[in-house]
Every structure is written in C-alpha cells, then in structure tokens.
Amino acid sequence: MSEAIYDKPDMTKKVKFDRGETEERIVDIYVSADTLRDHETSTKTEDVEHTSTKGPGDQHTGQLQTSYNNVTKEGDQLQTRYNNLTKERDQLQTRYNNLTIERDQLQREKDDLLEKFSNSGWNKFESCWYFVSTERETWSESREDCLEREADLVIINSREEQTYLFSLKKGVWIGLTDSETEGSWKWVDGTPLNTSYWGSNQPSKDGDHSTNQKKDCVELQGGQDQPEKTWNYLKCDKKRNWICEKCNK
Structure with a gap:
C-alpha cells in the first residue's frame, strides 16, 4: 500500500473527471478548512478566557499563603527558643x-x-576549736587522745593564735616534732615549720642526744613574760597537759 502512494504517476494515461464531483470535492475542502480555522479560533479564545480568570483574588490568595508560611516559620523559631x-x-x-x-x-x-x-571543754578562737586537757600525758599519748576526739595536737599558724594559746597560761604539748629527722621540725600534718616562737636558746644545739636523752617534742611553756618566746623542746616521754585543735575547712 505504502509503495503505491510514493510511485510516480503515469502521465500518459487519460483520466476523466465528472465536473459535478469535482465541484463537490472543492466545496468539501473549503468547508473542512473553515471548520479547522473556527476550531483554532475557539481554542485560543478559551485559553484567553482561562488566563483572564487569574485576577486580583488569586493574587490575594498567594499573599495570604506567603504570610501564613512566614508566621508558621516564626512560630517554629519561637517554639525552639522556648524549648531552649x-x-x-x-x-x-x-x-x-x-x-x-x-x-x-x-x-x-x-x-x-x-x-x-x-x-x-572546747573553746572557739577564730575558725578553730581547742580542747585543753586537765590531765598530763606523754606527747604520743596526748596526740592519741586528740585523734580519738577527731582532732589533733594544735598547729600554730599565726601570731594571734600563739598569743591566744599563751593566754591559757598552761604548759602544754603542741603538734611539733623532729622525731623523723633531727633538726627538721614538722607539724603533725606533715607541713614544715616556717614561723617559730622559740624561747631563749631554743632549740639548743648542744646537750645529750643519746637515745634516752633525745629531745624531739615541743611544749608551749606557761608563766612566761613574752608570748612570742614560749616554745621549749624536751623529751617526748615527759608528761604535760596538751591542746587538741579542730578547724572548720
């Protein structure tokens, strides 16, 4: 069929046409062209009418949608800030x-x-509490008693504290010793001695340092005239009163 369409016509053949048939076909062609033209015109008119329906109302709807989106975004931001x-x-x-x-x-x-x-039996001075014994014991026994009271032999940290203890007017053990290393004085908490209040010629460099005569412990002597010169070192097995100290930390 397709080959018959594209074959070259035979111009040697004579073809007869009926005049009436020709006129009728011409009219049909014109009618079909007019119909096609009217259809295109109608389609364009519909497109224009459809486009023209997007008036101010549709623009207003778009603006409302934009405003709604902005408000929703701000609401989410406020919610996030509220949560934080x-x-x-x-x-x-x-x-x-x-x-x-x-x-x-x-x-x-x-x-x-x-x-x-x-x-x-406890007395308060500044931020610390002090217990003054009424009995007399060795330095070690005195410290043991303080530890049982959840305290320790007194550590003197200031001139004011030294003056306060001097005012008690008692010879008492304090928490100072060089029992570990001769001449290296330390407090019972392990800190080295920085400020001292030794009495005259104390601690002496001479004397008997044999085992039975070794002086490793310190007492604060009462009955002295100068509160800043009252420390005396002596044998630890001597019996003295003692002072326990407990400070607020």
Whole structure:
C-alpha cells in the first residue's frame, strides 16, 4: 500500500473527471478548512478566557499563603527558643537543688560541731576549736587522745593564735616534732615549720642526744613574760597537759 502512494504517476494515461464531483470535492475542502480555522479560533479564545480568570483574588490568595508560611516559620523559631529556655531553666533548677542540698549538709555539720564542742571543754578562737586537757600525758599519748576526739595536737599558724594559746597560761604539748629527722621540725600534718616562737636558746644545739636523752617534742611553756618566746623542746616521754585543735575547712 505504502509503495503505491510514493510511485510516480503515469502521465500518459487519460483520466476523466465528472465536473459535478469535482465541484463537490472543492466545496468539501473549503468547508473542512473553515471548520479547522473556527476550531483554532475557539481554542485560543478559551485559553484567553482561562488566563483572564487569574485576577486580583488569586493574587490575594498567594499573599495570604506567603504570610501564613512566614508566621508558621516564626512560630517554629519561637517554639525552639522556648524549648531552649525551658532546658536552661531545668538545668538552673537542678543546680539550685544541688546547692541547697550542700548548704543543708554544711549546716548539719556545723550544728553537729557546735553540739559536740559546746559545754564539753572546747573553746572557739577564730575558725578553730581547742580542747585543753586537765590531765598530763606523754606527747604520743596526748596526740592519741586528740585523734580519738577527731582532732589533733594544735598547729600554730599565726601570731594571734600563739598569743591566744599563751593566754591559757598552761604548759602544754603542741603538734611539733623532729622525731623523723633531727633538726627538721614538722607539724603533725606533715607541713614544715616556717614561723617559730622559740624561747631563749631554743632549740639548743648542744646537750645529750643519746637515745634516752633525745629531745624531739615541743611544749608551749606557761608563766612566761613574752608570748612570742614560749616554745621549749624536751623529751617526748615527759608528761604535760596538751591542746587538741579542730578547724572548720
């Protein structure tokens, strides 16, 4: 079939046409062209009418949608900020609760100390409590008693403290010794001696340093005229009163 269409026509053949048939075909062609033209015109008109329907109302709807989107975005940002502030508030609340617990614990410890030391032979000076014995024991026995009281032999850290202890007017053991290394004086907490209040010619460099005569412990002598010259070192097996000390840390 397709080959017959593209074959060259035979111009030698004579073809007869009926005039009426020709005119009828011509009319059909013109009618078909007019119909096609009218259809294209109608289609273009519909497109124009469809386009023209997008008036101010549609633009207003678009603006409303944009505004809604912006408000929604701001709402999300505010929600995020609110969540962050809530988290920070909860963290601060937790910290406050922990500090309150620590405060209450410290208050209980303070109350316990006050109850323990009040009316039991303890005296307060600045931030420390002092217990002055009424008995006399060796240096080691005296320290053992202090440790049983959850304290230790007194460590003198200032001139004011030295003056306060001097005012008690008692010869007492203090927490100073060179028992580990001769001439290297240390307090019972292991700290080296920095400021001293030795009496005259103390500690002496001469004397008997044999085992039975070794002087490794220190007493604060009472009955002296100068509070800053009252330390005396002597044998640790001598019996003296003692002072226990417990400081708030």
